[in-house]
Amino acid sequence: MNISDLQSFIAVYHLRSISSAALELNMTQAALSKRMKALQCDLQIQLINTENRRQLVITEAGDLFYQYAKEAILRYDKLQLDLNDYRKMNTGVIKLGIIPVLAQYGITQLIGQFKQKHPSFNFHIIENEGVNLLSSLTEGKIDASILRDTQSNLLQDSLYHKIPLVNDELVVVVPASHPLTRKAKLKPQDLANLELVTLLKGSGVYEPVITRFKSCGIEPHVFFESAHIETIIEMINHSQRATFLFKKSAEPFVTPAFEMRSFSPPIYSQQQFVYPKATRLTSIGEFAKQLRQLFQYKITSEQENI
Structure with a gap:
């Protein structure tokens, strides 16, 4: 039994579904089922009952195990944060994780502006998918990260600042020639019979899309997955396919050959600067404050130019 086993059980406990928990944990349903069986075998007691395929049931032992697992995760996270602070107290470098599409939000320019005003700050910037940055943050491999709320929501508010x-x-x-452009807004039902192209699992795009489809009882036909927006756009060009992107990320790539449509109801997400509350690096709090001010200034300037 390890920390990953505890995290997996907590996800199953919260969602009461192996398939939903597997999606949240970015693993296959079969792998999660195998992990739960191994955990129960290790403990020599049944924690969950899956005989009823419609409703997963948590046993009394499962309820008790959840309380201890939750406390163990809290203690483990605090241990990692405390140890990591001791490891890096003298480095003077902030390790910052960012998701790949942040260039479209002007984040690299904003960091450059901040460094000009505060030359004593040093950064090591690591670009990765949100799900990987989330793991790096909880394991103390990075000091802070810019994440979508679809990922930061998995972190406990009591342990992390979310700016x-x-x-x-x-x-x-x-494509602009697609029949769906006749509609102002789209529902999963409008897309049910289409081949869909999407960013990878863990991107922060895949998860809310799949969740919206499944909430309507529709299994989406995902034809192609990629980590690159350019590839995704090319895959839908001159076709009847569709893809999903956040508007600001898509704008540099959406030429007059393509059109964007909102979901009905719309799906929104928030970029957040996330860092541990227990950090000893006071520079992170200062950077978070300045970064938010720079973002607000950028947004105001863009609105004035419209």
């Missing part, structure tokens, strides 16, 4: 930076809307992108 809002900018909101964005998840939209459907189709």
